[in-house]
Amino acid sequence: xxxxxxxxxxxxxxxxxxxxxxxxxxxxxxxxxxxxxxxxxxxxxxxxxxxxxxxxxxxxxxxxxxxxxxxxxxxxxxxxxxxxxxxxxxxxxxxxxxxxxxxxxxxxxxxxxxxxxxxxxxxxxxxxxxxxxxxxxxxxxxxxxxxxxxxxxxxxxxxxxxxxxxxxxxxxxxxxxxxxxxxxxxxxxxxxxxxxxxxxxxxxxxxxxxxxxxxxxxxxxxxxxxxxxxxxxxxxxxxxxxxxxxxxxxxxxxxxxxxxxxxxxxxxxxxxxxxxxxxxxxxxxxxxxxxxxxxxxxxxxxxxxxxxxxxxxxxxxxxxxxxxxxxxxxxxxxxxxxxxxxxxxxxxxxxxxxxxxxxxxxxxxxxxxxxxxxxxxxxxxxxxxxxxxxxx
Numbered sequence: 001x002x003x004x005x006x007x008x009x010x011x012x013x014x015x016x017x018x019x020x021x022x023x024x025x026x027x028x029x030x031x032x033x034x035x036x037x038x039x040x041x042x043x044x045x046x047x048x049x050x051x052x053x054x055x056x057x058x059x060x061x062x063x064x065x066x067x068x069x070x071x072x073x074x075x076x077x078x079x080x081x082x083x084x085x086x087x088x089x090x091x092x093x094x095x096x097x098x099x100x101x102x103x104x105x106x107x108x109x110x111x112x113x114x115x116x117x118x119x120x121x122x123x124x125x126x127x128x129x130x131x132x133x134x135x136x137x138x139x140x141x142x143x144x145x146x147x148x149x150x151x152x153x154x155x156x157x158x159x160x161x162x163x164x165x166x167x168x169x170x171x172x173x174x175x176x177x178x179x180x181x182x183x184x185x186x187x188x189x190x191x192x193x194x195x196x197x198x199x200x201x202x203x204x205x206x207x208x209x210x211x212x213x214x215x216x217x218x219x220x221x222x223x224x225x226x227x228x229x230x231x232x233x234x235x236x237x238x239x240x241x242x243x244x245x246x247x248x249x250x251x252x253x254x255x256x257x258x259x260x261x262x263x264x265x266x267x268x269x270x271x272x273x274x275x276x277x278x279x280x281x282x283x284x285x286x287x288x289x290x291x292x293x294x295x296x297x298x299x300x301x302x303x304x305x306x307x308x309x310x311x312x313x314x315x316x317x318x319x320x321x322x323x324x325x326x327x328x329x330x331x332x333x334x335x336x337x338x339x340x341x342x343x344x345x346x347x348x349x350x351x352x353x354x355x356x357x358x359x360x361x362x363x364x365x366x367x368x369x370x371x372x373x374x375x376x377x378x379x380x381x382x383x384x385x386x387x388x389x390x391x392x
Contacts, residue, residue, distance in 0.1 A: 014122055016122075022345060028344055031346055031376055040236040049268075056267065062264055065092070069090040080213055090243060091243065092243050092265050098242060101261060102244070107194050112132070115137075116128070116137050118138065118139045119172060140172065162196055168199075172310075173311070184214060200242075203233050206314055225250055233276070316366060321361055322362060329359075334348070335362055338383075344380055348363075
């Protein structure tokens with residue numbers, strides 16, 4: 001038979017799904033996949049339910065419901081001082097991953113180079129390759145994940161069409177510094193490149209820091225698209241409601257890609273997200289503070305059983321070293337040991353690289369109930385204690 005598309009033929013199932021299946025098979029505490037174990041605010045759920053019952057439940061406008069596009073535009077002004085036209089500069093998508101796919105399909109042509117910062121969210125490479133783009137990877141390294149300025153400059157060329165950055169960054173929990181963002185902006189302008197900014201964790205930033213979109217930097221308003229996620233902002237990941245903000249001349253082709261991918265997004269969920277974006281500032285502040293407390297709770301627990309916990313400035317995730325703990329020769333082996341023998345699922349950080357990855361780190365997700373975090377730490381402690389006793 002004729003071959004199927006080589007970008008997707010034989011590609012591994014996403015590591016999140018793989019670890020979740022192992023967690024279910026071994027009745028493990030799942031700290032692998034990045035989703036909260038409680039739903040978001042009741043009033044947003046009620047708004048969705050009411051909109052579903054009241055209808056209409058037919059196709060909403062392809063660009064998204066006007067009320068949600070207006071809410072997204074107001075949020076850009078409220079949080080970042082950006083003046084956005086909701087009619088021409090906002091697109092609603094079925095999740096941030098669809099937004100990424102639409103943006104890459106619309107902006108990247110065959111042979112275009114796309115700069116990616118590694119480790120990277122796992123959909124980036126196949127989406128760029130499917131569009132015919134050529135990934136050019138720049139690596140940030142543990143423990144501090146600093147961006148090497150010389151390496152970034154070397155990654156840009158006359159063939160660079162875009163840079164795709166995830167800020168705040170999964171899996172590293174890095175928030176790009178002002179100087180790093182400024183350098184990215186300068187290089188985009190110098191090489192006439194677009195910036196595709198995956199900013200789904202924009203409201204999950206800790207220790208009093210504030211997210212700053214690349215779009216706010218001088219000269220970047222006209223060449224940047226930024227992607228947000230109601231799933232992350234309202235702890236409703238299953239809803240898959242995303243939004244793209246950008247200049248009209250970029251939103252237009254991205255919307256054309258969207259119309260042939262999903263066309264639209266459930267109207268009741270759009271109405272509920274529009275309502276959610278009107279919440280007072282204390283909602284967004286409390287969300288970050290609650291997650292920060294969970295970060296600290298898990299950090300204490302993991303350190304107490306021997307893990308090296310790297311800095312975490314944002315997101316849902318802690319990256320940990322396991323050197324000297326006897327969990328295996330690499331991160332994949334360590335995660336398999338933990339899920340099968342300790343009953344705790346984590347994710348190997350090497351899964352977020354395109355090749356030649358460091359293998360000494362695993363990632364835990366802390367957006368869980370406190371008792372779930374405590375149960376995971378207790379299982380790890382019991383397992384490690386038993387293992388140490390056997391080897392004594």
